[in-house]
Amino acid sequence: MGFKDSIRTFWRALKLSYEHIGKVMVTNLIWFGAGFFLLLLFTYLPVQSDWFFALVLLGTPITIGGALGAVHFRMNALVKGEETVFGDIWEGFRRYFFRGAILAILAVLGFAILFFNIWFSQNYPSKLFLLLSGFWIWGIVLWYAMHQFVFPFVVNQNAGVFSALKKAALMVLDNPWPSFLLVIFSLIVIVISVVFAAPLLIFLASFLALLQNCFYHELMVKYELLAAEKDGESEGEDQV
Numbered sequence: 001m002g003f004k005d006s007i008r009t010f011w012r013a014l015k016l017s018y019e020h021i022g023k024v025m026v027t028n029l030i031w032f033g034a035g036f037f038l039l040l041l042f043t044y045l046p047v048q049s050d051w052f053f054a055l056v057l058l059g060t061p062i063t064i065g066g067a068l069g070a071v072h073f074r075m076n077a078l079v080k081g082e083e084t085v086f087g088d089i090w091e092g093f094r095r096y097f098f099r100g101a102i103l104a105i106l107a108v109l110g111f112a113i114l115f116f117n118i119w120f121s122q123n124y125p126s127k128l129f130l131l132l133s134g135f136w137i138w139g140i141v142l143w144y145a146m147h148q149f150v151f152p153f154v155v156n157q158n159a160g161v162f163s164a165l166k167k168a169a170l171m172v173l174d175n176p177w178p179s180f181l182l183v184i185f186s187l188i189v190i191v192i193s194v195v196f197a198a199p200l201l202i203f204l205a206s207f208l209a210l211l212q213n214c215f216y217h218e219l220m221v222k223y224e225l226l227a228a229e230k231d232g233e234s235e236g237e238d239q240v
Contacts, residue, residue, distance in 0.1 A: 001175060001177070001178040001218055001219055001222075002177065002178075003177070003181070005178070005218065006177075006178045006181040006182070006185075006215075007181075009178075009211075009214045009215055009218050010181075010185050010211065010214075012214050013207065013210040013211040013214045014207075016078055016079065016210050016214075017203070017206070017207050017210055020078050023074070023078065023084065023206075024075075024202075024203065024206040024207065024210070025202045025203070025206070026086070027070075027071055027074050027075065027089060027205075027206045028071070028201070028202050028203055028204065028205050028206040028207075029201065029202060030067070030070070030089055031064075031067045031068065031070070031071045031205040031206070032200070032201050032205070034063060034066075034067040034070075034093075035060070035063050035064035035066075035067040035068075035205075036060065036063070036064070037063055038055065038056045038059045038060050038063060039056055039060050041056075042056045061104045061105065061107075061108050062101040062104055062105060063101070064104060065100045065101050065102075065103055065104020065105070065107070066093070066096075066097040066098065066100040066101040066104070067093070067097070067100070067205075068100050068104070068151055068205060068209070069092055069093070069095065069096025069097055069099060069100035069151065069154065069155070070089050070090070070091075070092030070093040070096065070097070070100075071089075071092070071205045071206055071209045072092070072096070072151040072152065072154070072155045072209045072212075072213065073088060073089075073091065073092030073095065073096060073155050074088045074089055074092055074209075075206055075209035075210045075213060076152065076155050076156060076209070076213045078210065079210060079213045079214055079217060080217070092155075096151075096154060096155065099154055099160070099161055099164075100151070100154075102161050103147075103150055103151070103154075103161055103164070103165075106161070106165070107143075107147055110143050111140065111143065114136050114139050114140045114143060115140070117136045118136045118137065118140075121136065141183070142169075142172065144183060145172045145179045145180070145182070145183050146165065146168040146169050146171075146172055147168070148168075148172075148179065148182050148183065148186060148212050148215070149167070149168035149171045149172065149179075149212065149215075149216055150164045150165060150168045151164075151209070151212065152212050152213045152215075152216035153167045153168055153171075153216070155213075156213075156216065156217075156220075171216075171219060175219055178215060178218075178219060182211070182212070182215050185211060186208055186211065186212075189204065189207060189208060189211070190204065190208075
């Protein structure tokens with residue numbers, strides 16, 4: 001999957017989001033409401049409590065990650081050309097909320113550890129730490145790239161948490177160029193959504209789910225063909 005194929009896949013995700021704009025917006029609104037529920041609660045309730053604020057900080061990544069499972073479940077159906085109804089959002093919550101929440105916790109912990117290592121290397125300089133700081137930077141890139149494929153593996157293969165992380169890492173390492181482009185595309189979409197605010201509410205999570213699942217299915221074609229070839233060779237050997 002080269003540059004042209006990656007661009008074509010990006011445009012396919014844009015086209016799908018346009019063709020199903022109502023489903024994209026409604027799904028994203030539900031993700032926003034569920035994911036940022038604690039933060040919205042803290043903002044609008046007249047509660048001044050450090051404990052409640054700490055709960056919000058700890059809980060918001062969990063609710064965001066849990067809600068992403070439902071978003072990916074519905075958007076993946078669009079990518080596969082399947083009919084999807086409003087109730088599929090709740091089905092996605094039921095199936096994937098806890099796995100999504102755990103994945104979100106691990107994602108935050110992973111980034112925290114990597115950024116801490118960079119901070120430590122910069123504040124306690126030595127040749128070894130300066131050398132390692134370069135590895136930590138690449139670690140951040142790899143960790144972010146892996147999370148472009150984690151949820152697609154969860155919803156398409158019903159993978160568990162650690163299985164999804166392992167498969168996502170192998171996908172990135174085996175397909176570095178399209179994975180790098182997917183990282184760039186997703187970062188551009190996130191920056192635009194944050195800067196203009198409105199896309200965060202009505203577009204961001206749904207479009208990223210479409211984009212990531214489009215890339216997942218395009219990349220999986222190679223492995224499906226390899227599996228078919230192996231099956232064909234096995235059948236030929238059995239006949240001999």
